Amino acid sequence: MLNYKSASEKDLQSEYTKLKDEYDAFCSKNLSLDMSRGKPCKEQLDISNDIFDVLKSDSNFLSEDGFDCRNYGLLEGLPEMKRIFAQMLQAPEENIMVGGNSSLNMMFDTISCFMTKGINGCKPWLLQNKIKFLCPVPGYDRHFAITEYFGFEMINIPMLKDGPDMDMIEMLVSSDDAIKGIWCVPKYSNPQGIVYSDSVVKRFASLKPKAKDFRIMWDNAYCVHDFCEKPQKLLSLYDECLKNGNEDLPIMFCSTSKITFPGAGVAAMAASDNNMKIIKDKYKYKTIGYDKINMLRHARYFKDYNGIVEHAKLHAKVLKPRFDTVIDSLTKNLKETSVAEWVEPCGGYFVSVDVMPGCAKRTIELCKQAGVKLTCAGATYPYHTDPNDSNIRIAPSYPPMQELKIAMEVFCISAKIAAIEKIMKQ
Amino acid sequence: MLNYKSASEKDLQSEYTKLKDEYDAFCSKNLSLDMSRGKPCKEQLDISNDIFDVLKSDSNFLSEDGFDCRNYGLLEGLPEMKRIFAQMLQAPEENIMVGGNSSLNMMFDTISCFMTKGINGCKPWLLQNKIKFLCPVPGYDRHFAITEYFGFEMINIPMLKDGPDMDMIEMLVSSDDAIKGIWCVPKYSNPQGIVYSDSVVKRFASLKPKAKDFRIMWDNAYCVHDFCEKPQKLLSLYDECLKNGNEDLPIMFCSTSKITFPGAGVAAMAASDNNMKIIKDKYKYKTIGYDKINMLRHARYFKDYNGIVEHAKLHAKVLKPRFDTVIDSLTKNLKETSVAEWVEPCGGYFVSVDVMPGCAKRTIELCKQAGVKLTCAGATYPYHTDPNDSNIRIAPSYPPMQELKIAMEVFCISAKIAAIEKIMKQ
Numbered sequence: 001m002l003n004y005k006s007a008s009e010k011d012l013q014s015e016y017t018k019l020k021d022e023y024d025a026f027c028s029k030n031l032s033l034d035m036s037r038g039k040p041c042k043e044q045l046d047i048s049n050d051i052f053d054v055l056k057s058d059s060n061f062l063s064e065d066g067f068d069c070r071n072y073g074l075l076e077g078l079p080e081m082k083r084i085f086a087q088m089l090q091a092p093e094e095n096i097m098v099g100g101n102s103s104l105n106m107m108f109d110t111i112s113c114f115m116t117k118g119i120n121g122c123k124p125w126l127l128q129n130k131i132k133f134l135c136p137v138p139g140y141d142r143h144f145a146i147t148e149y150f151g152f153e154m155i156n157i158p159m160l161k162d163g164p165d166m167d168m169i170e171m172l173v174s175s176d177d178a179i180k181g182i183w184c185v186p187k188y189s190n191p192q193g194i195v196y197s198d199s200v201v202k203r204f205a206s207l208k209p210k211a212k213d214f215r216i217m218w219d220n221a222y223c224v225h226d227f228c229e230k231p232q233k234l235l236s237l238y239d240e241c242l243k244n245g246n247e248d249l250p251i252m253f254c255s256t257s258k259i260t261f262p263g264a265g266v267a268a269m270a271a272s273d274n275n276m277k278i279i280k281d282k283y284k285y286k287t288i289g290y291d292k293i294n295m296l297r298h299a300r301y302f303k304d305y306n307g308i309v310e311h312a313k314l315h316a317k318v319l320k321p322r323f324d325t326v327i328d329s330l331t332k333n334l335k336e337t338s339v340a341e342w343v344e345p346c347g348g349y350f351v352s353v354d355v356m357p358g359c360a361k362r363t364i365e366l367c368k369q370a371g372v373k374l375t376c377a378g379a380t381y382p383y384h385t386d387p388n389d390s391n392i393r394i395a396p397s398y399p400p401m402q403e404l405k406i407a408m409e410v411f412c413i414s415a416k417i418a419a420i421e422k423i424m425k426q
Numbered sequence: 427m428l429n430y431k432s433a434s435e436k437d438l439q440s441e442y443t444k445l446k447d448e449y450d451a452f453c454s455k456n457l458s459l460d461m462s463r464g465k466p467c468k469e470q471l472d473i474s475n476d477i478f479d480v481l482k483s484d485s486n487f488l489s490e491d492g493f494d495c496r497n498y499g500l501l502e503g504l505p506e507m508k509r510i511f512a513q514m515l516q517a518p519e520e521n522i523m524v525g526g527n528s529s530l531n532m533m534f535d536t537i538s539c540f541m542t543k544g545i546n547g548c549k550p551w552l553l554q555n556k557i558k559f560l561c562p563v564p565g566y567d568r569h570f571a572i573t574e575y576f577g578f579e580m581i582n583i584p585m586l587k588d589g590p591d592m593d594m595i596e597m598l599v600s601s602d603d604a605i606k607g608i609w610c611v612p613k614y615s616n617p618q619g620i621v622y623s624d625s626v627v628k629r630f631a632s633l634k635p636k637a638k639d640f641r642i643m644w645d646n647a648y649c650v651h652d653f654c655e656k657p658q659k660l661l662s663l664y665d666e667c668l669k670n671g672n673e674d675l676p677i678m679f680c681s682t683s684k685i686t687f688p689g690a691g692v693a694a695m696a697a698s699d700n701n702m703k704i705i706k707d708k709y710k711y712k713t714i715g716y717d718k719i720n721m722l723r724h725a726r727y728f729k730d731y732n733g734i735v736e737h738a739k740l741h742a743k744v745l746k747p748r749f750d751t752v753i754d755s756l757t758k759n760l761k762e763t764s765v766a767e768w769v770e771p772c773g774g775y776f777v778s779v780d781v782m783p784g785c786a787k788r789t790i791e792l793c794k795q796a797g798v799k800l801t802c803a804g805a806t807y808p809y810h811t812d813p814n815d816s817n818i819r820i821a822p823s824y825p826p827m828q829e830l831k832i833a834m835e836v837f838c839i840s841a842k843i844a845a846i847e848k849i850m851k852q
Contacts, residue, residue: 037498039497039498045487045496045497048496049483050483051483052481052482053482053483055478056478056479057476057477057478057479059478069689069690070474070687070688070689070690071465071466071471071688071689072465072688072689073689100526100527100717101713101716101717102713102714102715102716104712104713105712108711108712108713112542115541115542115552116538116541116542124552126542126550126552126553142711142714145711146711146712149707149708261497262497263495263499263715263716263717263719264495264717264718264719264720281575285534285568285572286530286534286535287527287528287530287534288528288530288568288689289689290526290528291526291527291689291690291717292690293689294690294717294720
C-alpha cells in the first residue's frame with residue numbers, strides 16, 4: 001500500500017482514480033448506515049430484558065431498610081443502590097446521591113446549581129464576570145454543549161497518551177480564577193478511550209486552583225465498560241483528594257445507561273460533604289425523590305457491584321468484535337498510508353481517528369454522500385471547532401456487524417480520498 | 427354543644443376541664459399517627475400494582491411510532507403519553523413535553539431556566555433587580571419553597587371561594603413589572619380543594635401583566651382526582667389564553683404521581699410554542715430523553731385518557747370514606763363551637779381547616795404531644811408565616827381509617843383546647 005506522504009504525484013493520481021471507482025461503487029448501493037452516536041445495539045438491549053421480570057404485581061416493594069418504594073421519599077435513593085454506585089464511583093456510600101435516569105441531567109443540574117448559588121463563599125457563577133471551563137480535546141460534545149449553553153468560555157486542553165495535559169492544567173488553574181472547572185471522562189475517555197494514569201489522577205487530586213469555586217466534573221461514564229481481557233484500572237480520585245484535603249474538588253457521575261438501558265437506567269453522583277450540602281439543598285426543593293421503583297428493580301437484578309461487573313461482560317462480548325472490526329479495517333486500509341492515526345481502546349464506546357489535518361470535514365462529507373452517517377466534524381471540540389479539522393469519532397456499537405464492515409470500508413476510502421485531494425492541492 | 431364565642435367564662439372553664447381529661451386520655455395511649463403529607467395509603471398503592479405486569483422480558487418495547495423505548499432519544503416523550511397528557515392538561519398534543527417522574531422537578535427546572543435565560547426579550551431573572559411572585563394562600567409549601575430558594579419576594583394573595591382574589595392579582599400584575607409569576611393549583615387547590623371558577627380562569631387568561639416575562643405556573647396536580655359523584659370541571663386555561671392571544675402566559679404541569687405511584691409515575695408539562703422553545707432549548711442540553719420505558723408502561727396500562735379517569739375512580743373509592751371521616755369529625759366536634767371553619771372538598775388530597783386565629787401553632791403542638799403529626803404551622807404560607815396563625819392542612823389519605831378517626835378526635839379536642847385557652851387569655 002502507498003504511503004501517501006512520500007508517494008509521487010503520479011502514484012497518488014492513479015490511487016485517487018482507483019479509490020474514486022471504489023467510492024462510486026459504494027455510492028450506487030444507496031447505503032444508509034449510522035456510526036454517529038454511542039447507542040447500544042439491539043443485541044445489547046436484549047441482554048437486560050429480564051430486568052423487566054424482577055418486579056411483578058405480587059412483588060414485595062420494600063427496600064432493604066423497609067421503605068415502600070412505591071411512595072414518596074428517600075431523596076438520596078435506596079441504600080442498596082447507593083452501595084453499588086459507591087463502588088462504581090470509588091467514593092464512600094454516604095457521599096452518594098442516586099438520581100433519575102440520566103447522569104447528563106445531574107451534570108447539567110450541578111452546573112445550573114452553581115450558576116445561581118455560590119460555592120465555598122463565592123458568588124454564583126452567573127453573577128461573576130466571566131466563567132471559563134477547561135475542556136480536554138477531543139472530548140464529549142454534550143459536556144461542551146452544557147458549558148456553551150451557560151455561556152462559559154471554553155479552553156481546549158490537549159489529551160496526551162495517559163490523560164489531559166496536566167502541565168497546562170496546573171499552570172492555568174493556578175493563575176486564572178475565572179477558570180471554574182474541567183470536564184473529564186477519566187476511564188475510556190470519549191472519544192479516545194484513554195484511561196487516565198495514576199500520575200494524572202494524583203495530579204488532579206493535588207491541584208491548587210486560584211478559584212475557590214473550581215470543580216472537577218468527573219464523568220465516569222465507562223467505569224465498568226471494559227472489553228479487553230484485562231480491564232484497565234482507574235485510581236480513585238476521591239481517595240487521592242482526601243489525602244490532600246482536596247475532597248471538595250471533584251464531583252463524580254455515572255449511570256447504568258449503557259449497562260441496562262439508555263434512558264431507563266439509574267444515574268448517580270458522588271461529592272464531598274460540603275458539595276453535597278449545596279447540591280442536596282437544591283434537590284430537596286426540586287423533587288421529593290427519584291424513581292425508587294427503578295432503583296429497586298436494578299438493585300434486585302444486579303444484587304451487588306459484582307453483578308454489574310459480570311453484566312458488563314455480556315456487553316463486552318457484543319462490543320469487542322465490533323471494535324475489532326473497526327481497528328482491523330483502519331489497520332488494513334489506512335496504516336501504511338500514514339494519513340490517519342487512532343488509539344486502540346480497551347473499553348468505552350468510541351474509536352477516535354485523526355485523519356490528515358484539514359480532512360475531517362471532507363471525509364465526513366464523502367461518507368455522508370455515500371450513505372454513511374458519522375458524528376459531525378468538530379463535534380469533539382468546544383464550539384464544534386476542531387482547529388486541525390482532523391478528529392473523527394467513530395461509534396461502532398449501534399450498526400449490525402455486516403453494516404459496520406461496509407461503513408468502515410466507506411470511511412477508509414473517504415479518508416484516503418480526502419487526504420489525496422488535500423495533498424494534491426498543496 | 428357550646429358556642430365558644432358566646433359562652434360564659436364558667437361554661438368555658440368546665441368545657442376546658444372536660445376536654446383536658448379527654449386529651450390526657452389520648453396522651454396516655456402513646457399514639458403515633460400521621461396526617462402531615464399528601465401521601466397515598468398502601469391500599470391506593472396496591473391499586474396500580476398490575477402495571478408491573480405490563481412489560482416483561484418478552485414484551486415488544488416499541489412505541490406506537492416504532493421507536494425502541496429501551497434506547498436513547500425522543501426528548502419530548504412517547505406520542506401515546508403526549509396524547510394522554512394533552513387531555514389532562516387541556517392543551518394541544520404538540521405543546522406537551524413528557525418528563526421524568528416528578529412535575530415538581532419540571533416546575534423547579536422551569537423557574538431555574540428563567541433564572542439564567544431571559545424570556546420574551548427580557549434579562550434572566552437572576553440579572554434583574556428584584557423578582558416577586560404571587561402566592562395564593564393558603565397554598566402548597568413546595569411551590570413556595572422553590573421561589574424562596576431562588577430568593578424571590580413572595581406576595582400573599584387571599585384565596586376566595588372560587589379561586590384567588592383576581593381583583594388584587596389584576597391590580598398587582600398590571601402595575602409592578604417585578605412581579606414575574608404566580609403559583610396556581612387550579613383544581614382542588616392545595617390545601618382547600620377549591621376549583622377555580624370559569625370566571626377566574628377567564629380573568630387569568632386576560633391578564634395584562636406589566637412584566638413581559640410574567641408567567642402563570644399552573645400546577646394541575648389534581649386534574650382527575652375527583653372523589654364526589656359529579657366531578658367539578660375546570661375550564662381550559664390554554665384555550666382561554668389562545669382567545670386573547672395570551673398563550674405565552676401559562677406553563678402547565680401534571681403527573682401520574684397520585685394515579686399510579688409517587689416517584690414512579692410520569693410527569694408532563696404544556697406550554698406555548700414560544701415558551702417550549704426556551705424550555706426545550708434547555709432540556710436538549712440537559713438530557714437525551716426521559717424514561718421512555720416507564721412512559722410505555724403507563725401508556726399501555728391506561729391505553730388512553732379514559733383509562734386514567736377510570737383508574738382515578740379506584741382511588742376515589744379509597745379516599746372518599748377518609749374525607750368523609752374528616753368532615754364528619756369536624757362537623758360533629760367543631761361546627762357548633764364556631765371556632766373553626768373548613769371547606770368540604772370534592773377532590774384533591776387535603777382538608778384545609780382554619781382554627782381560631784392565633785391557635786394553629788398551639789393546636790398542632792397539642793396534637794404532636796398526643797402523638798398526632800400534622801403539617802407544620804404556617805406551612806401553607808410563604809416563609810412558613812401564617813399572619814393569622816390559623817390555617818392547618820389535614821392530609822387524610824395516608825393513615826389507616828381507624829387511625830384517622832382517632833387522629834381526628836385528637837385534632838378536634840386540640841383545636842378546642844387551643845381556642846378556649848386563647849379566649850380565656852383575652
